[in-house]
Amino acid sequence: MEIPYTVEPRPDTGLTSGKIGIWLFLASEVMLFGALFATYILLRVGAVEWPHGAHYLNIPLATLNTIFLISSSVTMVMAWYSLKTDAFGKFRLYLGATILFGFAFLVVKYFEYSAKFHHGYYPKTNTFLAIYFTMTGLHMLHVIGGMAVNAYLWGPGSKLWKTDKEHFANRVENSGLFWHFVDLVWIFLFPVLYLL
Amino acid sequence: MSDAHSAEDLKKHVRAYILVFVSLMVLTVVTVAVYYVHLPVPAAIGVALLIASVKGSLVACYFMHLISEKKLILWVMLLTVAFFVVLLLVPTFTAVDKIGP
Numbered sequence: 001m002e003i004p005y006t007v008e009p010r011p012d013t014g015l016t017s018g019k020i021g022i023w024l025f026l027a028s029e030v031m032l033f034g035a036l037f038a039t040y041i042l043l044r045v046g047a048v049e050w051p052h053g054a055h056y057l058n059i060p061l062a063t064l065n066t067i068f069l070i071s072s073s074v075t076m077v078m079a080w081y082s083l084k085t086d087a088f089g090k091f092r093l094y095l096g097a098t099i100l101f102g103f104a105f106l107v108v109k110y111f112e113y114s115a116k117f118h119h120g121y122y123p124k125t126n127t128f129l130a131i132y133f134t135m136t137g138l139h140m141l142h143v144i145g146g147m148a149v150n151a152y153l154w155g156p157g158s159k160l161w162k163t164d165k166e167h168f169a170n171r172v173e174n175s176g177l178f179w180h181f182v183d184l185v186w187i188f189l190f191p192v193l194y195l196l
Numbered sequence: 197m198s199d200a201h202s203a204e205d206l207k208k209h210v211r212a213y214i215l216v217f218v219s220l221m222v223l224t225v226v227t228v229a230v231y232y233v234h235l236p237v238p239a240a241i242g243v244a245l246l247i248a249s250v251k252g253s254l255v256a257c258y259f260m261h262l263i264s265e266k267k268l269i270l271w272v273m274l275l276t277v278a279f280f281v282v283l284l285l286v287p288t289f290t291a292v293d294k295i296g297p
Contacts, residue, residue: 014266023269027276034280042287059228066224074217077259081213084206180259187251191244195231 007166022174026181029142033185036138040131040192051128053194056121058112062194065108066186072101073183076150076176083169088161095154095172098179102147109140132193139185146179216258223251
């Protein structure tokens with residue numbers, strides 16, 4: 001059975017099913033991360049002492065990761081733009097760059113986590129590190145998830161381009177919306193955990 | 197974004213993407229620079245969250261095309277942000293809670 005409204009917008013909403021689906025999913029994701037940010041505030045407000053993020057964390061590395069994610073967001077949107085201008089080669093280039101930026105983010109995060117463990121800093125060490133590992137760990141899972149979808153669209157999923165260009169462009173757009181959300185979450189995580 | 201895109205619209209999109217990208221980079225540098233100024237904690241929180249909110253809005257409005265999205269999506273996300281803010285305000289108010297020991 002064919003999924004309806006993948007290309008043509010629904011008459012009642014004016015949107016494709018995929019578009020409204022991804023936005024509703026992102027709304028639920030806002031509340032998921034919202035719960036963790038609320039937890040952070042509650043822990044910090046209730047703490048007798050709260051360590052400065054820089055005491056445990058590496059600001060230059062986190063700044064580098066911010067640059068990677070912002071760059072990946074612009075390459076992601078350029079990948080979608082390339083499809084809209086019928087430039088499939090450029091699409092692959094931009095989406096490939098997006099995946100590589102995501103991978104670079106993970107490599108930096110690996111070095112960051114390794115340094116923490118090397119110094120004996122674990123989630124059980126204190127409340128600050130517990131919420132740091134929880135929030136950045138969940139965010140990292142989202143990066144991995146977004147990379148997996150993008151890798152599928154770059155590779156085997158791109159076959160759809162040959163048969164239904166608009167449908168494929170919509171899929172890339174929806175994947176991009178998720179990827180931008182991952183960038184958006186990091187934009188808040190970076191100052192909250194590292195700089196305040 | 198709306199579902200119909202003219203060639204001129206798409207070119208405008210690219211100009212906006214580049215401008216937003218540069219703005220995000222500059223604001224990232226500003227965020228880190230402000231940290232090294234060592235403002236008092238309440239001021240540092242205010243400035244950092246203000247810059248993060250501007251950066252987040254740029255990503256949502258331009259990269260996620262919320263600025264030209266259908267009203268249904270806008271309302272859904274505005275409602276979500278309202279709930280998000282309430283969720284953050286509840287624990288924040290515990291700082292001024294004087295009831296109890």
